Amino acid sequence: MAEVDLSKKVADRYLKREVLGEGTYGVVYKAIDTQTGQTVAIKKIRLGKQKEGVNFTALREIKLLKELKDPNIIELIDAFPHKGNLHLVFEFMETDLEAVIRDRNIFLSPADIKSYLQMTLKGLAFCHKKWVLHRDMKPNNLLIGPNGQLKLADFGLARVFGSPDRRFTHQVFARWYRAPELLFGTKQYGSGVDVWAAACIFAELLLRRPFLQGSSDIDQLGKIFAAFGTPTPSQWPDMVFLPDYVEYQYVPAPPLRSLFPVASDDALDLLAKMFTYDPKVRISVQQALEHRYFTSAPLPTYPDKLPRPAPKRESVNSKVSDFNPNDGPTVLSPPRKSRRVMPDREGFEGNAYQGDRIDDRVGETRQAAGENTSRNEPVPMSVDFSIFGAKPPNRPTITSADRTHLKRKLDLEFQQPE
Amino acid sequence: MADFQTSTHRAKWIFTPEELVGKYKAANQRAIQTLEKYGATLMEVDVDGTISYPEPQVIAKDNADKHSRPKPISIEEEQFMRVFYENKLQEVCKNFHFPHKVQATALIYFKRFYLQWSVMQHHPKNIMLTCIYAACKIEENHVSAEELGKGISQDHQMILNNEMIVYQAWILEFDLIVYAPYRSIEGFIDDMEEFCGINDDRLQILQNLLHAAKMEVDKIMLTDAPLLFPPGQLALAALRSANQVHKVVDFERYLRSILSRQSSEHTVSELIEFLNAIDSWARKYKFPSDKDLKHINRKLKSCWGLSSHDEYAIPYLEIVTFNLMPFCFVLMPNFDWFSEVRSGIRNRSTSRRGAQMKCNLYLLILKCMSFMYKIRRHIWVSWQFLVLAP
Numbered sequence: 001m002a003e004v005d006l007s008k009k010v011a012d013r014y015l016k017r018e019v020l021g022e023g024t025y026g027v028v029y030k031a032i033d034t035q036t037g038q039t040v041a042i043k044k045i046r047l048g049k050q051k052e053g054v055n056f057t058a059l060r061e062i063k064l065l066k067e068l069k070d071p072n073i074i075e076l077i078d079a080f081p082h083k084g085n086l087h088l089v090f091e092f093m094e095t096d097l098e099a100v101i102r103d104r105n106i107f108l109s110p111a112d113i114k115s116y117l118q119m120t121l122k123g124l125a126f127c128h129k130k131w132v133l134h135r136d137m138k139p140n141n142l143l144i145g146p147n148g149q150l151k152l153a154d155f156g157l158a159r160v161f162g163s164p165d166r167r168f169t170h171q172v173f174a175r176w177y178r179a180p181e182l183l184f185g186t187k188q189y190g191s192g193v194d195v196w197a198a199a200c201i202f203a204e205l206l207l208r209r210p211f212l213q214g215s216s217d218i219d220q221l222g223k224i225f226a227a228f229g230t231p232t233p234s235q236w237p238d239m240v241f242l243p244d245y246v247e248y249q250y251v252p253a254p255p256l257r258s259l260f261p262v263a264s265d266d267a268l269d270l271l272a273k274m275f276t277y278d279p280k281v282r283i284s285v286q287q288a289l290e291h292r293y294f295t296s297a298p299l300p301t302y303p304d305k306l307p308r309p310a311p312k313r314e315s316v317n318s319k320v321s322d323f324n325p326n327d328g329p330t331v332l333s334p335p336r337k338s339r340r341v342m343p344d345r346e347g348f349e350g351n352a353y354q355g356d357r358i359d360d361r362v363g364e365t366r367q368a369a370g371e372n373t374s375r376n377e378p379v380p381m382s383v384d385f386s387i388f389g390a391k392p393p394n395r396p397t398i399t400s401a402d403r404t405h406l407k408r409k410l411d412l413e414f415q416q417p418e
Numbered sequence: 419m420a421d422f423q424t425s426t427h428r429a430k431w432i433f434t435p436e437e438l439v440g441k442y443k444a445a446n447q448r449a450i451q452t453l454e455k456y457g458a459t460l461m462e463v464d465v466d467g468t469i470s471y472p473e474p475q476v477i478a479k480d481n482a483d484k485h486s487r488p489k490p491i492s493i494e495e496e497q498f499m500r501v502f503y504e505n506k507l508q509e510v511c512k513n514f515h516f517p518h519k520v521q522a523t524a525l526i527y528f529k530r531f532y533l534q535w536s537v538m539q540h541h542p543k544n545i546m547l548t549c550i551y552a553a554c555k556i557e558e559n560h561v562s563a564e565e566l567g568k569g570i571s572q573d574h575q576m577i578l579n580n581e582m583i584v585y586q587a588w589i590l591e592f593d594l595i596v597y598a599p600y601r602s603i604e605g606f607i608d609d610m611e612e613f614c615g616i617n618d619d620r621l622q623i624l625q626n627l628l629h630a631a632k633m634e635v636d637k638i639m640l641t642d643a644p645l646l647f648p649p650g651q652l653a654l655a656a657l658r659s660a661n662q663v664h665k666v667v668d669f670e671r672y673l674r675s676i677l678s679r680q681s682s683e684h685t686v687s688e689l690i691e692f693l694n695a696i697d698s699w700a701r702k703y704k705f706p707s708d709k710d711l712k713h714i715n716r717k718l719k720s721c722w723g724l725s726s727h728d729e730y731a732i733p734y735l736e737i738v739t740f741n742l743m744p745f746c747f748v749l750m751p752n753f754d755w756f757s758e759v760r761s762g763i764r765n766r767s768t769s770r771r772g773a774q775m776k777c778n779l780y781l782l783i784l785k786c787m788s789f790m791y792k793i794r795r796h797i798w799v800s801w802q803f804l805v806l807a808p
Contacts, residue, residue, distance in 0.1 A: 047582065051563070051564070053465075053555075053578040053581045054581055054582060056555065059555060059594070063556055063592070063595050067424070081468075081582050086582075130421050131421075
């Protein structure tokens with residue numbers, strides 16, 4: 001049979017180099033674009049085995065990134081099928097914000113933090129302007145390019161919003177970055193969820209460790225309330241009507257200053273506004289960018305002057321580098337994130353949370369909620385690791401395998417024709 | 419995604435009428451070349467988007483006299499074929515109760531696909547179904563391929579096989595977000611509410627206008643207009659035609675008010691010209707006659723390299739069973755037919771002939787029911803679909 005291999009022409013354009021990472025939905029390669037000489041990262045996604053055709057996550061990423069072109073959003077250069085795989089060509093990114101935050105050799109000045117946050121918010125503002133919710137904001141999805149530019153990546157959970165009455169799934173974001181309304185099970189939400197996550201990233205930049213490290217959804221809310229006080233109905237009138245609302249014991253808010261001793265007053269003011277409970281009152285990304293924090297001294301550092309982890313050496317054996325925990329993570333988060341090992345967080349508890357899937361969490365919430373109503377007692381607050389500085393549990397993530405499941409199970413259920 | 423201005427739709431998928439004709443001609447020409455070279459045109463497609471030409475039909479190719487060779491179909495005939503399946507596409511979407519947005523996206527994918535390919539190369543029925551499946555996926559209105567396939571009793575693997583080439587369509591290049599005029603209509607209606615200062619009892623009139631305009635735009639979506647004009651203009655054209663009947667607003671004054679509120683690159687007269695052009699596309703729209711369809715279908719089948727009794731012919735038996743379906747539905751709740759059948763067998767001796775006939779009838783119904791059960795809830799879709807296929 002004569003084959004019309006149109007994709008070959010495109011495929012020939014890229015010279016494959018070493019493997020950068022391997023993940024649930026494919027392999028990521030470093031490659032050279034022979035047409036421009038540019039270094040690129042190619043995400044290879046297997047086709048043909050899935051019951052539901054082309055991978056959902058990949059499709060969402062393609063359809064949104066094709067339309068979102070901004071200096072603070074990762075560029076999708078090309079997408080083509082070739083030899084049973086779908087190839088997504090992205091601009092090559094050196095490292096990510098998680099690696100920066102974790103690197104003990106890096107000192108982040110207030111101006112550096114300001115710069116990183118500003119770029120994050122700029123990218124996010126662009127998404128929101130185009131009516132796209134990112135829904136997976138976390139340091140590990142904020143990639144940093146060769147010139148220090150920070151870019152939003154991983155749009156596999158992102159979706160268009162703005163249709164009235166449209167219901168979404170609340171099982172989005174890695175737990176530590178999930179807004180309280182999502183933890184209470186809301187299905188109608190807006191850009192506020194991304195703002196909350198951005199605030200968590202801001203706090204993480206200030207503290208140099210994840211801020212609210214809940215071990216379950218219930219615990220996550222406990223952590224949030226321990227930090228900012230249990231919300232009162234006057235603070236957040238709609239709270240009691242949320243689907244999974246449970247009453248928590250009243251805890252007064254400690255002064256924000258006590259949690260962030262070194263932050264400036266402007267920083268704390270912006271942080272408080274981004275961490276507002278009521279999503280309707282929470283500051284928007286655009287308003288956050290106009291906050292005096294960004295115009296007061298010290299001014300944000302120029303991206304190319306920002307401190308970054310030492311560049312990754314050219315590894316002969318990419319497999320080894322994959323497992324080396326001291327290596328800066330390089331590219332495109334999804335394939336790598338599930339196996340990222342944190343040197344100071346290893347141990348029993350680290351792995352205990354790996355298997356924590358959405359199903360389990362839903363069960364947990366229900367169970368806890370049931371207990372609560374039957375005994376008519378508030379859920380006891382757990383010890384707050386982040387505040388007392390104890391060893392935190394391992395970072396929870398949503399792997400792409402979970403996502404597909406989540407997609408089919410949840411979005412189908414809550415679907416409402418417009 | 420609500421920014422049409424910076425979209426790939428605006429940048430790459432709005433053409434001039436001349437460009438459009440050029441593309442249709444080129445696609446037709448490519449298919450004709452394939453036909454000359456290989457003796458057939460139907461392409462084989464794999465899940466990863468690999469496309470292969472048909473097996474060269476050497477047998478009797480040289481011996482056969484010119485008349486028995488398959489003849490290519492013309493550009494006009496291709497147009498008819500597309501029109502037919504675009505109607506089918508709307509029908510299937512309506513029967514599945516998909517939102518307008520899904521239907522519009524599927525239609526636009528279908529139109530874009532056949533800018534690059536000829537219907538001689540890819541069977542429009544298959545592409546239509548894949549477009550629907552893809553549109554559901556992209557618009558986050560998830561339907562499994564299996565469910566969709568079952569609903570119209572088609573093989574779902576075929577839907578999946580074509581998925582990649584629909585996304586890609588040579589230069590479709592994965593531009594997957596498309597803008598449909600339905601949302602624009604809703605926006606304009608909201609705006610008119612303010613514009614006319616409408617009170618509660620007039621609100622219903624506006625709702626009627628909305629409804630009528632959506633019907634108009636359904637018609638416009640079947641023409642080439644979506645490839646020639648931005649969705650906002652399609653929406654205005656539909657609203658204007660609907661308004662001619664319902665007479666809710668002074669339309670020209672309304673157009674003026676829109677343009678005065680935003681810095682538009684167009685003047686009112688230009689805009690009216692566009693709307694007139696869209697109207698004329700809608701007027702020119704022609705649905706092929708049964709005779710035309712039969713003729714084209716015969717030609718197409720020989721181009722595809724299929725004999726008339728091949729897989730695409732509709733099995734007679736299925737039609738019969740399908741035609742009996744509504745009958746079964748009527749009978750089902752009224753009879754305790756199981757016991758009836760049994761008693762029919764037992765009382766054979768008394769009124770043997772009558773009972774046997776009755777028994778046969780029930781067995782037939784039973785057969786239908788089991789078949790119906792297999793395809794369950796999309797039965798109406800499939801019924802209509804198969805009976806109406808050319």
